[in-house]
Amino acid sequence: MRSLSTxxxxxxxxxxxxxxxxxxxxxxxxxxxxxxxxxxxSPTEALRIIGRAxxxxxxxxxxxxxxxxxxxxxxxxxxxxxxxxxxxxKLARDLGVxxxxxxxxxxxxxxxxxxxxxxxxxxxxxxxxLDDFMKRLADIGDRAGAVFLMENVxxxxxxxxxxxxLARHILAVNRPTVRMCFDTGxxxxxxxxxxxxxxxxxxxxxxHIHDNDAKADDHRMPGDGTIDWVRFGAAxxxxxxxxxxxxxxxxxxxxxxxxxxxxxxxxxxRACALR
Numbered sequence: 625m626r627s628l629s630t631x632x633x634x635x636x637x638x639x640x641x642x643x644x645x646x647x648x649x650x651x652x653x654x655x656x657x658x659x660x661x662x663x664x665x666s667p668t669e670a671l672r673i674i675g676r677a678x679x680x681x682x683x684x685x686x687x688x689x690x691x692x693x694x695x696x697x698x699x700x701x702x703x704x705x706x707x708x709x710x711x712x713x714k715l716a717r718d719l720g721v722x723x724x725x726x727x728x729x730x731x732x733x734x735x736x737x738x739x740x741x742x743x744x745x746x747x748x749x750x751x752x753x754l755d756d757f758m759k760r761l762a763d764i765g766d767r768a769g770a771v772f773l774m775e776n777v778x779x780x781x782x783x784x785x786x787x788x789x790l791a792r793h794i795l796a797v798n799r800p801t802v803r804m805c806f807d808t809g810x811x812x813x814x815x816x817x818x819x820x821x822x823x824x825x826x827x828x829x830x831x832h833i834h835d836n837d838a839k840a841d842d843h844r845m846p847g848d849g850t851i852d853w854v855r856f857g858a859a860x861x862x863x864x865x866x867x868x869x870x871x872x873x874x875x876x877x878x879x880x881x882x883x884x885x886x887x888x889x890x891x892x893x894r895a896c897a898l899r
Contacts, residue, residue, distance in 0.1 A: 626860075628652045629870040632832050634670060635660030639877060644677035646880040647871065650889045651898070652656055652684040653710055661687060667718035682868050683723035683773070683830060683855060686712045693730035694757040695750040695783045702757050708724070709761060709891055713768035723830060725773045725805045726761070728784035735841075737779035745781035751793065758797045763799025771815055773805035775831050776820075778813045778841045785814045788823035795827050803829035807835050809843060812851050818859045818891040825863040835897060845873050845883060846895045854897035862896040869896035 630647035632655040634640060635694060638833070641800050644655065659665070665673070674681055686709055694705045712724050724756055727748065732738075761772050774794055776787040784790050795802050804827040811817040813836060821828075835849030836842050869894070873880075892898075 625866055625899055627654060627790060627868055628896060628898060629654040629656060629868040629890065631656050631658045631659065631685070631870060631872050631873060631874070632674065633658055633660075634665050635663030635669065638874075640673055641677060642877050643880075644674070644679060646877050646884060648677060648679065649884040650871070650880070651680065652871065652894060654680050654868060656713075656725070656868075656872075657681050657721075658682040665822040667715065670719060681721050682721050683721050683725065683870075684712065684716045684719060685725045686727075688727040688731065688774075688804070690730050690733040692727070694726065694761075695729040695748070695754040697753055699756075702753065702760075706760055709772065710764050710768065713770040715861075716770055717768065719850070723773055724773045725775050725832075726829070727777055727781065728774050728790065729777070729781040729889075731768075731780045735780045738782060738806060743779050743782060743785065747785075748817060750783045755793060755796070758794065758802050759799075762797055762799035763782055763801070764799045768795060770801065772802050772828065774802065776807050776814070778810050778811050780841075785810075787811050787820040788814075791824035791827035805830040805832060807832040807849060807850075807872070808832075808856065809834040809841055812836055812838050812849070813841055818855050821856070821859050822863065825865060828865055828867065830867055831865075831869045831896075833869050833874045833892075843873050845871070845875060845880075845888060845892075847888060847891040851895075853891060857894050857897040869898075
């Protein structure tokens with residue numbers, strides 16, 4: 625059965641216990657561990673905080689950035705990335721989870737979008753490198769007992785914009801330790817979120833749920849953008865996926881508390897086809 629989850633931002637300007645309580649009110653029962661790497665809690669402390677909230681971790685968001693590029697043509701750099709994610713697998717194990725979200729390519733430092741034509745050219749060059757990376761990542765997953773979730777991303781990265789295409793490459797790896805995190809907000813910016821959900825469904829093990837205006841990746845709460853959540857929820861129900869639906873939203877906590885009081889949970893439940 626699908627369940628509702630939230631990101632939990634450790635080491636940022638959030639009062640984490642209050643943040644978790646607000647999302648608990650919205651119906652979240654679990655969380656994805658996300659941290660500021662320069663100000664992160666120990667696994668023991670993170671587990672204490674999530675436990676006090678009456679929740680548990682279901683995954684971690686692996687590190688990403690302009691200097692971490694699994695699709696790089698430089699084999700040495702891809703090796704460095706593999707070592708990074710092997711370390712992330714240890715962190716996941718310490719937090720009691722197996723699933724680790726991975727961005728398939730580096731983002732621009734300022735998160736500006738590539739020109740679409742340039743992005744198409746870069747993709748053609750980079751797919752063989754990402755395919756190689758994912759096969760080697762699967763080996764790490766076997767050794768570490770981890771599942772790596774490749775996430776579709778907007779055009780601020782050179783590869784991974786088309787969820788259906790990303791899913792095809794993941795399925796070609798044909799290993800249970802490499803699967804997909806489908807991000808609704810990213811898919812809405814790059815195409816038809818409902819169509820690509822259906823096309824990618826066989827590869828999906830996790831969902832990032834957030835809204836936008838189909839132009840900016842600004843991580844709004846469902847209902848605050850232009851995604852048709854009734855249509856999306858119906859498509860999600862049709863896929864039969866039984867995975868966490870993680871609200872990847874970073875609103876100020878008072879705003880989340882107000883939304884919970886105003887009945888936003890019903891929109892979210894419909895969006896995620898929750899029974």
